[in-house]
Amino acid sequence: MTGxxxxxxxPGREPGDDQIPPESIVAIPVRHYGRWVSAVAVCALLAWLAxxxxxxxxxxxxxxxxxxxxxxxxxxxxxLWITVLSMAIGLVLGLLLAVMRLSDNAVLSNVAWGYIWxxxxxxxxxxLVLWYNLSFIFDTMNFGFYKDETNDIITPxxxxxxxxxxxxxxxxxxxxxxxxxxxxxxxxxxxxxLGMNGAKTTRRIVLPQAMRVIIPPSGxxxxxxxxxxxxxxxxxxxxxxxxxxxxxxxxxxxMELFVVATVWYLLLxxxxxxxxxxxxxxxxxxxxxxxxPTPLQRLRAQLTSFRTKSQVGGTTV
Amino acid sequence: MSGGREHPMVLAERVHKAFGPVEVLRGIDLKVEAGEVSxxxxxxxxxxxxxxxxxxxxxxxxxxxxxxxxxLVGYRQKGDRLYEMKEREVxxxxxxxGMVFQRFNLFPHxxxxxxxxxxxxxxxxxxxxAARERAEQLLRRVGLADRMETYPAQLSGGQQQRxxxxxxxxxxxxxxxxxEPTSALDPELVGEVLDVMRGLAADGMTMIVVTHEMGFARxxxxxxxxxxxxxxxxxxxxxxxxxxxxxxxxxxxxxKVL
Ligand SMILES: Nc1ncnc2c1ncn2[C@@H]1O[C@H](COP(=O)(O)OP(=O)(O)OP(=O)(O)O)[C@@H](O)[C@H]1O
Ligand SMILES: [Mg+2]
Numbered sequence: 067m068t069g070x071x072x073x074x075x076x077p078g079r080e081p082g083d084d085q086i087p088p089e090s091i092v093a094i095p096v097r098h099y100g101r102w103v104s105a106v107a108v109c110a111l112l113a114w115l116a117x118x119x120x121x122x123x124x125x126x127x128x129x130x131x132x133x134x135x136x137x138x139x140x141x142x143x144x145x146l147w148i149t150v151l152s153m154a155i156g157l158v159l160g161l162l163l164a165v166m167r168l169s170d171n172a173v174l175s176n177v178a179w180g181y182i183w184x185x186x187x188x189x190x191x192x193x194l195v196l197w198y199n200l201s202f203i204f205d206t207m208n209f210g211f212y213k214d215e216t217n218d219i220i221t222p223x224x225x226x227x228x229x230x231x232x233x234x235x236x237x238x239x240x241x242x243x244x245x246x247x248x249x250x251x252x253x254x255x256x257x258x259x260l261g262m263n264g265a266k267t268t269r270r271i272v273l274p275q276a277m278r279v280i281i282p283p284s285g286x287x288x289x290x291x292x293x294x295x296x297x298x299x300x301x302x303x304x305x306x307x308x309x310x311x312x313x314x315x316x317x318x319x320x321m322e323l324f325v326v327a328t329v330w331y332l333l334l335x336x337x338x339x340x341x342x343x344x345x346x347x348x349x350x351x352x353x354x355x356x357x358x359p360t361p362l363q364r365l366r367a368q369l370t371s372f373r374t375k376s377q378v379g380g381t382t383v
Numbered sequence: 384m385s386g387g388r389e390h391p392m393v394l395a396e397r398v399h400k401a402f403g404p405v406e407v408l409r410g411i412d413l414k415v416e417a418g419e420v421s422x423x424x425x426x427x428x429x430x431x432x433x434x435x436x437x438x439x440x441x442x443x444x445x446x447x448x449x450x451x452x453x454x455l456v457g458y459r460q461k462g463d464r465l466y467e468m469k470e471r472e473v474x475x476x477x478x479x480x481g482m483v484f485q486r487f488n489l490f491p492h493x494x495x496x497x498x499x500x501x502x503x504x505x506x507x508x509x510x511x512x513a514a515r516e517r518a519e520q521l522l523r524r525v526g527l528a529d530r531m532e533t534y535p536a537q538l539s540g541g542q543q544q545r546x547x548x549x550x551x552x553x554x555x556x557x558x559x560x561x562x563e564p565t566s567a568l569d570p571e572l573v574g575e576v577l578d579v580m581r582g583l584a585a586d587g588m589t590m591i592v593v594t595h596e597m598g599f600a601r602x603x604x605x606x607x608x609x610x611x612x613x614x615x616x617x618x619x620x621x622x623x624x625x626x627x628x629x630x631x632x633x634x635x636x637x638x639k640v641l
Binding site for chain 2: 250261264266270274
């Protein structure tokens with residue numbers, strides 16, 4: 067503050083030593099009439115939809131009753147179980163395939179490529195049926211330490227698990243590869259310079275950072291898997307969809323039981339989405355960005371957006 | 384430390400390195416004694432980073448010989464045959480050589496303390512508690528004792544680079560390589576990193592520093608190496624090279640940077 071006096075300020079005043087802050091701004095927020103009109107229109111539409119379902123021929127008391135029917139809850143549990151297990155296979159095998167695909171070893175990388183080519187290139191329904199009918203081509207299986215009739219090894223559960231899990235691995239491999247490639251090569255270099263070997267570098271440095279990129283699409287895969295698992299009825303594994311189908315056709319309440327199944331699927335995906343959200347927060351540590359808003363915060367932000375102008379550069383989605 | 388040694392800390396003899404058809408290093412000769420601070424300067428693309436990376440075998444050399452502390456880098460010699468080292472042996476060699484990068488390369492998913500502890504715990508198998516104590520010591524030494532639990536993204540560039548130096552020191556290296564450690568920093572942050580390096584030099588650490596900070600080279604360096612186009616054009620005491628360069632290329636370069 068030397069030389070030419072700054073006329074815009076009082077003499078001797080340093081920036082930032084505002085003793086009396088200026089009065090806070092009180093202004094009428096902009097009214098968003100368009101938002102109100104469209105919101106009302108959409109709500110009306112939804113109400114009409116709900117009204118027509120309530121007054122349809124669906125017996126809602128039956129839906130309520132069968133929601134907790136043994137066979138249905140068992141089916142839901144089996145759906146969850148087969149989904150979790152196939153995703154576990156998919157994730158582990160997928161990471162392995164991704165690492166193989168990116169390795170310098172030409173054999174490993176080509177084998178991984180071939181695996182992905184085959185399992186992505188054929189419908190999962192066909193793969194399920196193939197696994198289930200494996201006994202047509204091999205009537206016994208011999209693993210050296212264990213030998214049995216193919217039909218005794220490939221139960222509906224095993225066929226479902228192999229069909230879904232091995233297929234998923236091909237997709238997870240590509241997701242994992244994208245994640246690994248997203249990590250700055252300088253990270254590997256720094257780890258090597260510290261004397262860490264390749265395996266340690268991958269496990270301690272590269273994969274934890276790749277996880278941030280891997281998790282969101284994997285969550286998508288998981289939810290897809292919850293629904294794709296309804297296909298395993300073709301190998302006679304009694305998961306949620308098939309259970310609903312059987313129960314519905316026995317008591318001739320087919321539509322009611324499909325509504326029951328729908329409710330269960332929605333419940334499972336919702337619970338899972340919340341889990342995914344917390345997993346993402348875990349792997350976001352150190353990312354320096356502000357954490358994404360919790361679902362509740364997001365809802366609140368959306369509600370307030372009706373009343374006030376959306377923030378500039380804010381994270382309202 | 385240097386009493387009775389018969390070999391220098393780093394010895395390079397006619398080191399060549401090519402990327403495909405492009406010869407980046409074309410016969411580097413260099414000797415760095417234990418305890419010496421050697422500053423390497425030269426125009427962009429002259430091969431300074433490549434040479435530094437060869438010293439800890441991040442790059443394989445194509446011809447010539449390179450020794451660190453008397454041991455051949457990346458190879459074992461039996462008779463007049465060379466055998467490539469296994470990954471484990473290369474990793475073992477690198478433990479004794481610390482490296483500091485232009486872009487810091489801290490592990491972003493770990494706190495400052497975890498960054499420093501990582502290699503001692505994972506590579507040397509030191510207990511967590513002991514490693515943590517040592518990390519605290521080292522972070523104190525670089526002036527960041529109060530930032531143990533901070534993630535790199537929340538540190539300034541200068542602070543990140545000081546954590547990176549502490550991380551390299553945690554392996555108790557006998558040689559430290561610096562690749563333009565202050566080039567990615569805002570001017571007002573350069574000093575704090577150079578201060579740490581000055582301290583290291585005073586403690587007798589052997590250092591090879593690629594830098595554009597001529598003031599640092601003059602004041603701290605025991606020797607100055609001018610590289611251009613893949614060869615060492617001129618080297619000597621920093622004062623001599625800077626005040627009285629012998630080669631036209633050195634003069635041309637210095638006139639641009641001084
Ligand atoms: N991995 C690589 N593949 C191909 N060429 C490379 C590779 N690394 C470096 N080079 C080339 O080698 C030459 C020397 O690069 P180097 O990074 O060693 O230069 P430098 O002296 O460190 O330059 P700067 O001051 O810009 O950092 C450059 O022409 C560069 O393009
Ligand atoms: Mg460089």
